[in-house]
Amino acid sequence: MTKERPAMTKLRSLILDVLVEAKEPVKAYDILEAARRKGFKITAATVYRILDYLESNALVHRVSSINAFMACLNSEIEHQPLIVVCQRCRKTTELNDSGLYLSIFERLNELGLSLTAGSVEIRGLCPSCQDSV
Amino acid sequence: MTKERPAMTKLRSLILDVLVEAKEPVKAYDILEAARRKGFKITAATVYRILDYLESNALVHRVSSINAFMACLNSEIEHQPLIVVCQRCRKTTELNDSGLYLSIFERLNELGLSLTAGSVEIRGLCPSCQDSV
DNA sequence: TTAGCGAATGATATATCATATCATTAGAAT
């Protein structure tokens, strides 16, 4: 028999819960503090390991431009993340628009820049931040 | 008379030169070392300050997903950067495709997610890295 | 020409983000 993988351990679901409850991107050391407040004695290394696991299983997305992590809202379905970030207020939205996603990657292919299995992070200023400049 | 701004100082053009010569993204501390090899006694703080300046003047792009910086190849013309990065080999290309760029931002507007003045970072695996998996 | 001003840089310290390494524990297969 194939050995069962303990895919979702207690710690992994703890950290995923933190992100799901936050409903917005959370930084790794803030996740660490949240986990400790819930009584778990873990360290940064554990948090990063678990984030790597969750990300590679498409349960969590990294938001590179703000060094944070957010739960994927549609983790059941196959999805191609488009992450939209306001660079000023940091409000972040995950967009699941497979048409837009495909048009981006098809265009890259036309240009000889084929990439597979990617994510897209779109940065700019949201309307209210734009107004307040 | 309006006071002239010393927009491009010796250090700023030094660091821009480092990036132009590299023809690929360079990390901040590698820029620091390159500058020191050229005889300039500067620190990380100076490098980051100058990178901020160059980025806000559209001479340099930050590549968030690899914590690096690259010279903009078309800094004379108005441009909308699309940065394409292989997450495995880190090969990075700047794409100036205003049609694709506009279609992305128009689609965001349709979805009520208007953003202005943005950059787009597209991550995936390039063909050779895809093959070697 | 030089006095004065604001921008740029120097200098130092420290905050923030992330990983390497080796030891130990937990859980499934046999």
Added chain:
DNA sequence: ATTCTAATGATATGATATATCATTCGCTAA
């Protein structure tokens, strides 16, 4: 129960980035 592997613990350190205050530079105006 034993054994094997994946997960986590524990510790240290590496890598990335910014805050703060002092000093210098370069332009402007007198």
